Amino acid sequence: MSDAVIDRKIDRSHMQVSNEVAIQIEKMNKWYGQFHVLRDIDLTVYRGERIVICGPSGSGKSTLIRCINALEEHQKGRIVVDGTVLSSDLKNIDKIRSEVGMVFQHFNLFPHLTILENCTLAPIWVRKIPRKEAEETAMHFLRKVKIPEQAHKYPGQLSGGQQQRVAIARSLCMRPRIMLFDEPTSALDPEMIKEVLDTMIELAEEGMTMLVVTHEMGFAQAVANRVIFMDQGQIVEQNEPKEFFSNPKSERTKLFLSQILGH
Amino acid sequence: MSETHAATVSYVRDTMLPPAEAPVTERGAIKWLRENLFSGWLNTLLTLIALYIIFVAVRAVMPWLMNSVWNAASLGECRQIVAAAGEGATGACWAVIRDRWHQYMFGFYPRELYWRPVLAFGLLFVALAPVLYYGNRRAELTLTATAGAFVIAVLFALGTPFGIVAAVTVLMAALLALAWAAPKRLVWVTVFYAPVCYLLLWGGSVWAPVTAIAGFALLAAVFVALQPRVGVPVALGAGLVAAVLWWAYPDATVARALSSILPIGLTAVPSTQFGGFLLAITIGVTAISFSLPLGILLALGRQSNMLIVKALSVGFIEFIRGVPLITLLFTASLLLQYFLPPGTNFDIILRVIILVTFFAAAYLAEVIRGGLAALPRGQYEAADSLGLDYWQAQRLVILPQALKISIPGIVSTFIGLFKDTTLVSFVGLMDPLRGVTQIVRADINWKGIYWEPYIFVGAIFFLMCYGMSRYSMYLERKLRTDHR
Numbered sequence: 054m055s056d057a058v059i060d061r062k063i064d065r066s067h068m069q070v071s072n073e074v075a076i077q078i079e080k081m082n083k084w085y086g087q088f089h090v091l092r093d094i095d096l097t098v099y100r101g102e103r104i105v106i107c108g109p110s111g112s113g114k115s116t117l118i119r120c121i122n123a124l125e126e127h128q129k130g131r132i133v134v135d136g137t138v139l140s141s142d143l144k145n146i147d148k149i150r151s152e153v154g155m156v157f158q159h160f161n162l163f164p165h166l167t168i169l170e171n172c173t174l175a176p177i178w179v180r181k182i183p184r185k186e187a188e189e190t191a192m193h194f195l196r197k198v199k200i201p202e203q204a205h206k207y208p209g210q211l212s213g214g215q216q217q218r219v220a221i222a223r224s225l226c227m228r229p230r231i232m233l234f235d236e237p238t239s240a241l242d243p244e245m246i247k248e249v250l251d252t253m254i255e256l257a258e259e260g261m262t263m264l265v266v267t268h269e270m271g272f273a274q275a276v277a278n279r280v281i282f283m284d285q286g287q288i289v290e291q292n293e294p295k296e297f298f299s300n301p302k303s304e305r306t307k308l309f310l311s312q313i314l315g316h
Numbered sequence: 317m318s319e320t321h322a323a324t325v326s327y328v329r330d331t332m333l334p335p336a337e338a339p340v341t342e343r344g345a346i347k348w349l350r351e352n353l354f355s356g357w358l359n360t361l362l363t364l365i366a367l368y369i370i371f372v373a374v375r376a377v378m379p380w381l382m383n384s385v386w387n388a389a390s391l392g393e394c395r396q397i398v399a400a401a402g403e404g405a406t407g408a409c410w411a412v413i414r415d416r417w418h419q420y421m422f423g424f425y426p427r428e429l430y431w432r433p434v435l436a437f438g439l440l441f442v443a444l445a446p447v448l449y450y451g452n453r454r455a456e457l458t459l460t461a462t463a464g465a466f467v468i469a470v471l472f473a474l475g476t477p478f479g480i481v482a483a484v485t486v487l488m489a490a491l492l493a494l495a496w497a498a499p500k501r502l503v504w505v506t507v508f509y510a511p512v513c514y515l516l517l518w519g520g521s522v523w524a525p526v527t528a529i530a531g532f533a534l535l536a537a538v539f540v541a542l543q544p545r546v547g548v549p550v551a552l553g554a555g556l557v558a559a560v561l562w563w564a565y566p567d568a569t570v571a572r573a574l575s576s577i578l579p580i581g582l583t584a585v586p587s588t589q590f591g592g593f594l595l596a597i598t599i600g601v602t603a604i605s606f607s608l609p610l611g612i613l614l615a616l617g618r619q620s621n622m623l624i625v626k627a628l629s630v631g632f633i634e635f636i637r638g639v640p641l642i643t644l645l646f647t648a649s650l651l652l653q654y655f656l657p658p659g660t661n662f663d664i665i666l667r668v669i670i671l672v673t674f675f676a677a678a679y680l681a682e683v684i685r686g687g688l689a690a691l692p693r694g695q696y697e698a699a700d701s702l703g704l705d706y707w708q709a710q711r712l713v714i715l716p717q718a719l720k721i722s723i724p725g726i727v728s729t730f731i732g733l734f735k736d737t738t739l740v741s742f743v744g745l746m747d748p749l750r751g752v753t754q755i756v757r758a759d760i761n762w763k764g765i766y767w768e769p770y771i772f773v774g775a776i777f778f779l780m781c782y783g784m785s786r787y788s789m790y791l792e793r794k795l796r797t798d799h800r
């Protein structure tokens with residue numbers, strides 16, 4: 054983990070958790086061949102929650118959030134996103150994917166398209182928004198992540214931190230109601246981590262529902278309303294951040310936290 | 317100024333010394349020679365051996381080229397002229413090309429109709445302009461203008477009747493004006509090129525190509541009507557079936573009926589009169605333009621999760637790649653006859669085009685599969701997570717990148733395909749290399765001519781293939797966006 058400091062004052066006026074359910078996961082199980090990756094996952098995410106998921110490598114964090122937008126298929130249990138049950142029906146999957154934004158560790162921008170085209174591609178083709186309007190929206194979000202001046206460059210010409218912020222803007226252009234982040238800062242140099250975390254904090258301040266796999270504990274303490282610890286495919290412990298860090302209950306959590314926090 | 321300078325700084329040189337010249341061994345040509353040809357005893361030795369080989373080759377070929385004969389009515393006359401140059405002299409007899417160039421270009425296509433293939437050839441480049449130089453208006457204009465000038469010049473040189481030259485000039489000027497004023501409209505030339513070209517080359521009633529287009533219109537209509545309900549593959553399949561049924565049954569009858577009502581058209585030229593580069597280019601260009609989409613579909617089919625689609629694609633690719641092209645050409649009539657209603661008389665050139673297309677498509681599919689495999693999984697996942705459906709993801713994200721990676725392989729396949737068109741001589745067509753040369757040699761005047769036709773035909777093939785290769789390098793440069 055890096056030591057990116059969250060030094061800003063966080064505006065909590067819009068960070069409200071409603072009692073409307075955004076994601077409901079019940080008894081979800083997943084196997085890779087014979088390997089049981091996720092075991093009986095139960096998780097309810099309410100609208101407006103900022104959840105940080107942590108855990109040792111290979112514990113199934115990525116797999117869990119990738120199941121939520123059907124990048125991975127689960128074999129047992131039920132996932133309901135925004136009232137739509139995730140089944141093998143392609144219509145449902147496409148609907149959920151267009152409502153749920155995802156940000157990857159390696160950005161996954163489209164290298165053959167400019168930044169602006171990256172941001173307008175899905176709105177134009179999936180949402181059928183006129184190009185001009187889509188470009189206005191894209192510029193709005195590029196300004197928000199503070200790189201409007203790069204709009205006509207290609208991803209290969211940007212730094213890692215800038216690319217990741219473009220990736221966030223690209224997701225936001227679809228106006229998602231939920232955002233998933235899979236280790237968005239792990240591929241970045243320390244000085245770029247902060248700019249990406251700042252962008253994510255701003256998003257949280259606006260009340261976005263977020264599921265973030267990260268080892269940035271500073272971010273978890275400052276922004277999350279719940280921290281989930283996973284190990285060997287199970288949710289071992291979850292709590293609000295203050296309790297989670299100061300008073301972990303299970304031995305495994307303690308061990309993990311001592312490894313990651315105490316050097 | 318220099319005073320204060322001198323006052324404040326104890327010693328600073330005011331004027332720069334002129335730079336000394338580098339030693340002779342580090343300059344210009346000598347440096348280049350030393351670094352590239354004589355940079356060690358092994359390199360020096362290799363350089364000397366290479367120089368000797370070049371010397372021997374030039375000594376053998378030069379006199380032959382220097383004594384070239386351009387004006388002669390027969391090989392015997394050529395030999396007499398060469399013999400006059402001296403004892404034991406050798407000389408090339410290009411007179412054969414001068415005498416028979418038209419057969420190398422057009423086969424037995426009627427002489428008075430040469431303007432039609434020439435015009436079709438020129439229009440080909442106008443039709444290609446928006447494809448080859450998409451978004452590069454200046455290149456599109458240049459290509460259109462060059463094609464126009466070329467056609468008009470050739471028609472003049474061929475002694476085409478004035479009326480036709482004038483009409484073609486007007487047409488080309490109109491196209492140039494279109495390329496100038498509305499470059500986007502030029503795409504319509506591309507869309508309607510195939511039927512126009514067919515009409516120019518084969519002639520006959522205008523209604524045959526028109527009703528053939530109706531088949532494509534039917535395909536499009538069925539596709540558009542069904543696609544939202546049953547998805548791309550099924551809609552495409554249904555559209556194809558409808559189109560094939562149309563072409564197989566009512567098409568010919570309707571065309572005949574229409575031409576009896578309104579008989580307009582051009583003098584018909586049967587396929588048996590096609591030959592030379594006219595034949596090679598007809599087969600090559602058609603097969604190239606159809607094999608690319610087919611190859612893409614096969615590559616995607618091979619990666620598909622749908623078992624039947626995958627099995628069919630793999631089966632097709634492996635079968636076609638596993639069998640020599642000549643075998644396919646020989647069995648063409650048999651194979652294709654199975655799929656067609658009995659009694660259809662299937663044109664030999666069309667038959668060959670279909671097989672060459674299949675052949676190239678199978679190779680292209682594998683080349684493109686390589687490009688698809690080279691893309692990181694993240695690209696698919698990003699496209700999926702944004703909600704793009706399969707075809708959108710392929711068309712907008714995956715294929716543009718995969719095809720870009722595959723450009724060298726794709727162009728190699730195209731070049732191979734184009735050269736393979738010479739194999740059609742095995743099914744009795746007059747390809748420029750063997751087919752026409754055999755006919756030329758059958759003439760008592762040119763019996764025994766050997767090198768000259770091959771060098772001539774080879775040179776033309778080289779020019780075209782080299783052109784394709786240069787274009788692919790341009791395209792790679794143009795599409796490079798990864799700045800790493």
Ligand SMILES: Nc1ncnc2c1ncn2[C@@H]1O[C@H](COP(=O)(O)OP(=O)(O)OP(=O)(O)O)[C@@H](O)[C@H]1O
Pocket residue numbers: 085088090108109110111112113114115116117
């Ligand atoms: N496609 C796959 N096929 C087989 N096994 C897989 C596959 N993807 C992941 N796994 C395995 O599933 C387990 C969970 O993987 P996952 O990527 O979810 O872990 P993670 O918690 O995100 O780890 P990290 O912190 O290293 O990213 C790992 O043991 C991994 O080896």
Ligand SMILES: [Mg+2]
Pocket residue numbers: 114115116235236
């Ligand atoms: Mg992971």
